[in-house]
Amino acid sequence: MMPEQNVTIIGAGLAGSLLSIYLARRGFSVTVFEARGDMRKERVEAGRSINLALSDRGIAALREVGMDAFMLSEAVPMLGRMIHSATGEQKLLPYSGREGEYINSVSRSGLNIALMNEAEKYPNVAFIFGERCTDFDTATGEATFASGRTFRGDTVIATDGAGSPVRQAMQRQIRGFEFSSRFLDHGYKELHIPPGPDSSFLLEKNALHIWPRHRFMMIALPNHDGSFTCTLFLAHKSEPLAPLRPEEEWPQAGVEGEEGGLFEWSFDELTDEASVLDFFTREFPDAVPMMPTLVEDFFANPTGQLGTIKCWPWNAGGKALLLGDSAHAIVPFYGQGMNCAFEDVRVLDTLIENAGTPDWEAIFIEYGQLRKVNADAIADLAEENFYEMRDRVADPVFQRKRELETRLEQNYPDYFSKYSMVTFREDMPYSEAHRRGNAQDELLMTLCSSVDDVSELDLDEVAESLRLLEC
Numbered sequence: 001m002m003p004e005q006n007v008t009i010i011g012a013g014l015a016g017s018l019l020s021i022y023l024a025r026r027g028f029s030v031t032v033f034e035a036r037g038d039m040r041k042e043r044v045e046a047g048r049s050i051n052l053a054l055s056d057r058g059i060a061a062l063r064e065v066g067m068d069a070f071m072l073s074e075a076v077p078m079l080g081r082m083i084h085s086a087t088g089e090q091k092l093l094p095y096s097g098r099e100g101e102y103i104n105s106v107s108r109s110g111l112n113i114a115l116m117n118e119a120e121k122y123p124n125v126a127f128i129f130g131e132r133c134t135d136f137d138t139a140t141g142e143a144t145f146a147s148g149r150t151f152r153g154d155t156v157i158a159t160d161g162a163g164s165p166v167r168q169a170m171q172r173q174i175r176g177f178e179f180s181s182r183f184l185d186h187g188y189k190e191l192h193i194p195p196g197p198d199s200s201f202l203l204e205k206n207a208l209h210i211w212p213r214h215r216f217m218m219i220a221l222p223n224h225d226g227s228f229t230c231t232l233f234l235a236h237k238s239e240p241l242a243p244l245r246p247e248e249e250w251p252q253a254g255v256e257g258e259e260g261g262l263f264e265w266s267f268d269e270l271t272d273e274a275s276v277l278d279f280f281t282r283e284f285p286d287a288v289p290m291m292p293t294l295v296e297d298f299f300a301n302p303t304g305q306l307g308t309i310k311c312w313p314w315n316a317g318g319k320a321l322l323l324g325d326s327a328h329a330i331v332p333f334y335g336q337g338m339n340c341a342f343e344d345v346r347v348l349d350t351l352i353e354n355a356g357t358p359d360w361e362a363i364f365i366e367y368g369q370l371r372k373v374n375a376d377a378i379a380d381l382a383e384e385n386f387y388e389m390r391d392r393v394a395d396p397v398f399q400r401k402r403e404l405e406t407r408l409e410q411n412y413p414d415y416f417s418k419y420s421m422v423t424f425r426e427d428m429p430y431s432e433a434h435r436r437g438n439a440q441d442e443l444l445m446t447l448c449s450s451v452d453d454v455s456e457l458d459l460d461e462v463a464e465s466l467r468l469l470e471c
């Protein structure tokens, strides 16, 4: 048990709520301030995706606090990507060739509520809702709230998300604080496929559905009630489309410009019912009949921004630490933002345990040294995967590569694809998965572009070449 200390957490989202459980178990007195109301009592705007892919790194962190079995019982397993072609054919690309390696679709609010309920079982945790932090003093450790209230614990851990006011205060007050934000030209919008008769699933239940269309894509994740939450990723503004190069097999999906030429579809072009219906029936003809509220949803739901935030240092002496999206917001294309934030919590907890006494500055410095390289790696992986999901999953060479990876995973216990290393190997740091995965990808893409069918390749030779990459 740690000496009596009060830890303040700013933000009762996914990371903050899980962190409060970990800290409560260590005997700290934990006060969690949350800007929104209590989502268990009132409808609060979630603001982000309705459901999320939970995978091994996140599950490992939930397991430590006994929450994994419950959350998995509430989740829908997704065994692979179901690719929907422009003409409506479907093809399942499994996430792994190994049994038991899949990802899970969970409800964001369901998970957040379960974590808060668990945290409140500890008498040393208090949640204070409707308190928006507006400023933080890195010298005194005092947080100021919109209500005028101030609060000072022994230390503050800021899990207040991508727009973190604590991070902004650190940026103003810490000399040399490094900050960068990079936004994609693409935004996202959530849409809905309701359940069929008797809560049946209108699409394959155990898959993450993707409609890849080169410059844009739609995905759909299953929900427990038989519905799917779809997310359209599309450019904010139209750019002229470059003419096709001879080697490109892609049809150019676009909209005619007024003075000729083809422009890519964008949110800017979808301004009324007719343009929305035209776009969806041309590009996602198999999905439209399952989306009876498509037009209403399209105009009711906000268009979200997608960006990567990097900053350094993550700590203000021992007075504050940034954790989760406040330190490293990433684009969602590896389904790892929450999983990474949960891993952050697990790593921090291990360091607290090892330290024995809460020397916050020493713990935070070591934490940053361990995690920064991995947060940077998953940020880069997530951006790279955007282009893979959007452009390459429908490419025959890429599909052959996935097939080869599946066969390798079925036959060689020591082989893990890049996707598997990131998603299913909680024992492997993201930075290592990134380095090894990119080297493997290069080799496998070269091999797959040299054959029409992966059965033409000698599997033993491929496995040996992959091993040699590690030498």
Ligand SMILES: Cc1cc2nc3c(=O)[nH]c(=O)nc-3n(C[C@H](O)[C@H](O)[C@H](O)COP(=O)(O)OP(=O)(O)OC[C@H]3O[C@@H](n4cnc5c(N)ncnc54)[C@H](O)[C@@H]3O)c2cc1C
Pocket (backbone or CB within 6 Å): 010, 011, 012, 013, 014, 015, 016, 033, 034, 035, 036, 048, 049, 051, 052, 053, 054, 131, 132, 133, 134, 159, 160, 161, 162, 163, 164, 165, 188, 231, 304, 323, 324, 325, 326, 332, 334, 335, 336, 337, 338, 339, 340, 341
């Ligand atoms: C479209 C989309 C899809 C995604 N899909 C996945 C996925 O499949 N898998 C995955 O692992 N990750 C996914 N993510 C990423 C994931 O949502 C985030 O990484 C995760 O929510 C980070 O958790 P967090 O607790 O750090 O931040 P948040 O979840 O943003 O929580 C921050 C909390 O702080 C509160 N807060 C904010 N400001 C203040 C303030 N001033 N004072 C007090 N409280 C404040 C907020 O209200 C909120 O409760 C996705 C993200 C997006 C945008």
